Amino acid sequence: xxxxxxxxxxxxxxxxxxxxxxxxxxxxxxxxxxxxxxxxxxxxxxxxxxxxxxxxxxxxxxxxxxxxxxxxxxxxxxxxxxxxxxxxxxxxxxxxxxxxxxxxxxxxxxxxxxxxxxxxxxxxxxxxxxxxxxxxxxxxxxxxxxxxxxxxxxxxxxxxxxxxxxxxxxxxxxxxxxxxxxxxxxxxxxxxxxxxxxxxxxxxxxxxxxxxxxxxxxxxxxxxxxxxxxxxxxxxxxxxxxxxxxxxxxxxxxxxxxxxxxxxxxxxxxxxxxxxxxxxxxxxxxxxxxxxxxxxxxxxxxxxxxxxxxxxxxxxxxxxxxxxxxxxxxxxxx
Amino acid sequence: xxxxxxxxxxxxxxxxxxxxxxxxxxxxxxxxxxxxxxxxxxxxxxxxxxxxxxxxxxxxxxxxxxxxxxxxxxxxxxxxxxxxxxxxxxxxxxxxxxxxxxxxxxxxxxxxxxxxxxxxxxxxxxxxxxxxxxxxxxxxxxxxxxxxxxxxxxxxxxxxxxxxxxxxxxxxxxxxxxxxxxxxxxxxxxxxxxxxxxxxxxxxxxxxxxxxxxxxxxxxxxxxxxxxxxxxxxxxxxxxxxxxxxxxxxxxxxxxxxxxxxxxxxxxxxxxxxxxxxxxxxxxxxxxxxxxxxxxxxxxxxxxxxxxxxxxxxxxxxxxxxxxxxxxxxxxxx
Numbered sequence: 242x243x244x245x246x247x248x249x250x251x252x253x254x255x256x257x258x259x260x261x262x263x264x265x266x267x268x269x270x271x272x273x274x275x276x277x278x279x280x281x282x283x284x285x286x287x288x289x290x291x292x293x294x295x296x297x298x299x300x301x302x303x304x305x306x307x308x309x310x311x312x313x314x315x316x317x318x319x320x321x322x323x324x325x326x327x328x329x330x331x332x333x334x335x336x337x338x339x340x341x342x343x344x345x346x347x348x349x350x351x352x353x354x355x356x357x358x359x360x361x362x363x364x365x366x367x368x369x370x371x372x373x374x375x376x377x378x379x380x381x382x383x384x385x386x387x388x389x390x391x392x393x394x395x396x397x398x399x400x401x402x403x404x405x406x407x408x409x410x411x412x413x414x415x416x417x418x419x420x421x422x423x424x425x426x427x428x429x430x431x432x433x434x435x436x437x438x439x440x441x442x443x444x445x446x447x448x449x450x451x452x453x454x455x456x457x458x459x460x461x462x463x464x465x466x467x468x469x470x471x472x473x474x475x476x477x478x479x480x481x482x483x484x485x486x487x488x489x490x491x492x493x494x495x496x497x498x499x500x501x502x503x504x505x506x507x508x509x510x511x512x513x514x515x516x517x518x519x520x521x522x523x524x525x526x527x528x529x530x531x532x533x534x535x536x537x538x539x540x541x542x543x544x545x546x547x548x549x550x551x552x553x554x555x556x557x558x559x560x561x562x563x564x565x566x567x568x569x570x571x572x573x574x575x
Numbered sequence: 576x577x578x579x580x581x582x583x584x585x586x587x588x589x590x591x592x593x594x595x596x597x598x599x600x601x602x603x604x605x606x607x608x609x610x611x612x613x614x615x616x617x618x619x620x621x622x623x624x625x626x627x628x629x630x631x632x633x634x635x636x637x638x639x640x641x642x643x644x645x646x647x648x649x650x651x652x653x654x655x656x657x658x659x660x661x662x663x664x665x666x667x668x669x670x671x672x673x674x675x676x677x678x679x680x681x682x683x684x685x686x687x688x689x690x691x692x693x694x695x696x697x698x699x700x701x702x703x704x705x706x707x708x709x710x711x712x713x714x715x716x717x718x719x720x721x722x723x724x725x726x727x728x729x730x731x732x733x734x735x736x737x738x739x740x741x742x743x744x745x746x747x748x749x750x751x752x753x754x755x756x757x758x759x760x761x762x763x764x765x766x767x768x769x770x771x772x773x774x775x776x777x778x779x780x781x782x783x784x785x786x787x788x789x790x791x792x793x794x795x796x797x798x799x800x801x802x803x804x805x806x807x808x809x810x811x812x813x814x815x816x817x818x819x820x821x822x823x824x825x826x827x828x829x830x831x832x833x834x835x836x837x838x839x840x841x842x843x844x845x846x847x848x849x850x851x852x853x854x855x856x857x858x859x860x861x862x863x864x865x866x867x868x869x870x871x872x873x874x875x876x877x878x879x880x881x882x883x884x885x886x887x888x889x890x891x892x893x894x895x896x897x898x899x900x901x902x903x904x905x906x907x908x909x
Contacts, residue, residue: 376802376834437774437807438767465809468710468856472810473771479802500710503855517848521837522802 242446243364245427246305246335247275250296254322255284256311262287264339264421265310271400271425277304282321287311296329306335306362308424316341327353335360339420364423367434367443374441374480376522381451384573385483386461386532387515389505390498391470393491394561395461396422398532401561402487403458405570412455416448418477422460432462433473440473444480456573459483465514466506467497475518482523486515487530487569492546493537509554530557530569576780577698579761580639580669581609584630588656589618590645596621598673598755599644605734605759611638616655621645630663640669640696642758650675661687669694673754698757701768701777708775708814710856715785718907719817720795720866721849723839724832725804727825728895729795730756732866735895736821737792739904746789750782752811756794766796767807774807778814790907793817799848800840801831809852816857820849821864821903826880827871843888864891864903 251265259266268276269289277299278292289310296307307329313319318326318340326336330353338344344361345351354361384402386395399415399422406413415422417429435443448457459481463470488511497503506514512528519526531554535543543563550558557568585599593600602610603623611633612626623644630641641663647653652660652674660670664687672678678695679685688695718736720729733749733756740747749756751763769777782791793815797804822845831837840848846862853860865888869877877897884892891902 374803376831376837433770433772435771436767437769437771437810438804440771440806441803465852466855468813469708469775470772471813471852471855472774472806472808474806475799475809476771476806479805497710503710514851518799518805521800521805 242369242430243362243423243428245337245362245424247427248277248304249275250277250294250299250304250307250329250334251279251289251291251310252307252325253279253281253285253287253289254309254311254313254319255282257286259287262289262311264312264424265289267421268308268310268424275427277302280307280325282325296325296332296334300332300334304334306337308337309340313340318342318347323347323349326350330354330357330359333357333359335362337362337364337424339364339424341365365420365431365434367431371435371439371443371446373439374445376479378482378523379450380453381455381457383448383457383459383481383483384485384487384529385459385478385481386487386489387474387478388461388464388489389466389508389511390464390491390494391467392498393494394489394532394534398487398489398561398566399458399460400425401566402570405566406456406458406573409570409574411574412452414455414457416457416459418447418460418462432477433470437472437476440476441480444477448481461489465518466503466511468500468503478515478519479522483519483526484523485527485529485573486519487532488512488515488528489532489534491534491537508550512554528556529572530559532566532569533558533560535560535563576703576764577696577757577762579671579696579758581761582611582638583609584611584628584633584638584641584663584668585613585623585625585644586641586659586663587613587615587619587621587623587645588643588647588653589616591620593621596623596645598646598758599623601755602642602644602758609761611636614641614659616659630659630666630668634666634668638668640671642671643674647674652676652681657681657683660684664688664691664693667691667693669696671696671698671758673698673758675699699754699765699768701765705769705773705777705780707773708779710813712816712857713784714787715782715789715791717782717791717793717815717817718819718821718863719793719812719815720821720823721808721812722795722798722823723800723842723845724798724825724828725801726832727828728823728866728868732821732823732895732900733792733794734759735900736904739900740790740792740907743904743908745908746786748789748791750791750793752781752794752796766811767804771806771810774810775814778811782815795823798831799852800837800845802834802837812849812853813856817853817860818857819861819863819907820853821866822846822849822862823866823868825868825871842884846888862890863906864893866900866903867892867894869894869897
């Protein structure tokens with residue numbers, strides 16, 4: 242399991258598009274207290290509006306890691322970024338990356354890490370060994386966000402529910418399964434990078450036994466209806482043994498992203514399929530609400546859609562970005 | 576993808592139990608023409624009844640690989656086995672292992688392989704990189720064996736169907752997904768050793784486009800009803816895009832092996848769930864029969880069970896070991 246050293250300095254390289262700095266904004270928005278500042282090259286055109294500091298200044302102020310908060314074009318570290326990361330390692334900061342390309346590919350980083358004892362951490366990879374899933378029940382309560390497709394708000398919804406539960410005084414922990422979630426939480430497992438045999442076992446390890454009234458809110462991955470990733474989703478569902486699921490959906494999509502020949506399921510059918518599969522390891526699994534990414538809808542259309550969907554499904558229907566997840570959390574607390 | 580060099584010399588170490596030499600017997604029974612002989616230490620008490628030869632003799636007779644055909648206790652190569660394997664490498668044979676422990680862990684083997692250019696091959700591992708699954712249809716026909724549980728005849732059934740199709744003059748290829756299957760076929764992918772994200776993509780690569788009238792008969796893994804392995808099963812199902820499935824079952828089991836708290840599904844329910852999941856990538860998927868491991872039943876009980884199950888499901892019900900798979904193959908050919 243990845244365990245990152247906070248607080249962070251966020252590195253933005255020579256970013257020119259806000260959308261490329263999604264990770265940086267995610268860190269600012271979801272773990273502001275863990276981010277000491279930002280650091281970029283002179284050519285950068287995007288800022289998180291956090292204090293600007295060099296790696297040495299950040300280290301002096303208490304930072305323990307520099308996080309690459311921007312996606313480089315082509316997935317490779319540009320040569321111009323290396324000196325700043327070497328500087329950070331020399332200042333004793335770990336370098337943390339969510340890229341596919343491992344930091345160990347860059348000899349300058351390996352050498353600097355060797356000299357200073359700081360670590361190179363690739364959160365998109367999973368280098369631990371995991372046990373085989375047991376299917377045995379464990380104490381504590383669990384919620385898993387699931388989806389009709391990939392990339393439509395499962396992480397955001399899980400974070401919002403965790404925050405809302407905490408606000409209500411309920412013990413809750415966000416359990417990250419993807420690179421951005423791991424950076425935000427400071428811990429977690431890149432579940433889709435685990436060897437297939439061990440996915441359910443890794444999911445069991447991610448949300449271990451806990452107090453009976455504690456909620457683990459697990460970030461979902463993929464979708465049971467995705468031709469490439471349904472296996473990951475299934476293993477995560479079985480290992481998480483959720484008491485509750487929240488279905489995430491984007492009403493502007495009719496087919497699986499990048500797979501125009503595969504229709505999205507209807508919401509009630511999607512819920513039925515997740516419940517059917519999840520019963521294997523938790524017979525009490527139930528759906529407690531639907532989280533909609535409504536960014537494609539006008540206020541009036543969203544109100545109509547929300548009303549109609551709530552009536553159809555007899556479940557709370559929220560947009561975490563537009564009104565929040567309070568109705569879902571009320572079901573959990575009730 | 577693993578591609579092994581045949582023919583084989585089968586190594587039996589100092590085996591004392593027939594059940595430990597299951598792999599050796601599997602090779603003898605399913606690819607007899609590819610096995611030149613057997614080789615064992617003086618202490619061995621089990622024989623495959625094949626010609627006995629030293630690695631040098633086997634090499635002279637044309638062998639290209641020595642296959643470890645016995646499971647060592649504890650999963651580690653006993654020290655006493657190493658000299659024979661070194662001798663084989665020196666005779667130019669590849670050493671092929673289905674063990675979890677990689678052959679590279681043994682410095683004597685690494686050194687001998689380095690010197691002679693022969694290879695160390697670990698078929699239980701998957702060191703290739705695979706693409707992400709596409710879900711796109713490809714030419715050729717595919718059958719996947721699926722199960723109500725693990726270890727109840729999916730490999731054996733796939734092999735028997737491949738052999739029967741070939742006997743009927745139908746073009747068919749057995750596609751191996753586990754270590755014993757890979758040894759028998761000489762090629763394949765240990766699908767449960769693939770990183771989770773790439774399981775469906777690896778399954779697509781395993782059974783690529785082919786002649787319209789060619790059948791790939793894919794060895795199933797795990798079960799949709801297994802708390803640890805359902806994700807592997809799902810990815811293999813989606814990537815294989817089977818036109819036909821055969822459900823494998825052992826009527827002596829009521830719960831998942833080693834998981835006494837999880838009931839096996841009814842056969843019709845199991846078929847329904849596989850069809851429901853498989854439709855995602857092949858809307859024409861259908862079940863063409865049921866393969867029963869009836870070893871726990873008397874002849875009379877098996878006849879009754881077979882008759883009743885055929886009537887209930889309206890599908891051919893066979894035991895590949897007891898009467899063969901002809902009725903299933905007739906459905907495929909029809």
